[in-house]
């Protein structure tokens with residue numbers, strides 16, 4: 001039976017449809033802008049990396065190629081099991097069930113934290129940020145990827161779905177927490193229109209997904225994100 005660690009933010013997209021979420025991950029950022037920006041901030045060769053809210057572990061192999069050690073932490077035990085299967089041939093990667101509010105790692109044991117569309121969405125994530133201060137070593141860095149709802153086609157969709165979402169309040173929150181903002185304009189690029197349709201149907205309520213599909217032709221979507229980051 002699936003167990004979900006306390007404090008998990010419900011994530012119906014990947015919890016209910018991990019295969020469709022895999023298509024989404026494959027479509028994200030074909031130009032590698034996010035990876036390049038993260039490397040500029042804090043390269044991970046020889047480092048201890050934590051992927052917090054790692055889902056099915058899509059990003060673990062990328063870190064494992066250069067890191068000394070990679071730990072994926074994921075509150076949903078079924079997804080954690082999928083992540084373990086993905087990295088079973090990578091001896092420097094482990095996956096633990098857990099949540100950002102109680103990271104199952106010792107103090108000062110991590111150099112690089114990556115959290116992508118997971119738990120760190122602005123106000124309310126203070127308990128996880130306190131845990132980052134505990135586990136990240138001096139000289140380490142946390143890098144958090146989330147939507148930038150102020151621009152781009154995807155940002156517009158996000159605002160139409162959640163009109164009360166306040167990007168300025170989110171930005172003020174991260175500034176107060178000592179994070180810097182790196183705005184990036186990435187793309188989703190799907191091989192097939194059906195894949196984009198499937199992804200929109202797990203990301204938005206049914207009616208909105210159909211509206212967005214009717215408005216937006218093709219297999220590509222421009223998508224603004226913020227890479228929030230800080231050193232410790």
Ligand SMILES: C[S@@+](CC[C@H](N)C(=O)[O-])C[C@H]1O[C@@H](n2cnc3c(N)ncnc32)[C@H](O)[C@@H]1O
Pocket residue numbers: 007008009010011013014025052053054055056057058059073074075076079098099100101115116117118119
């Ligand atoms: C949208 S998915 C993204 C997964 C992964 N980061 C990726 O990019 O493929 C969000 C993930 O955050 C996880 N999550 C939810 N609450 C969390 C928490 N409190 N701490 C850590 N992860 C959490 C979910 O279980 C889910 O796997």
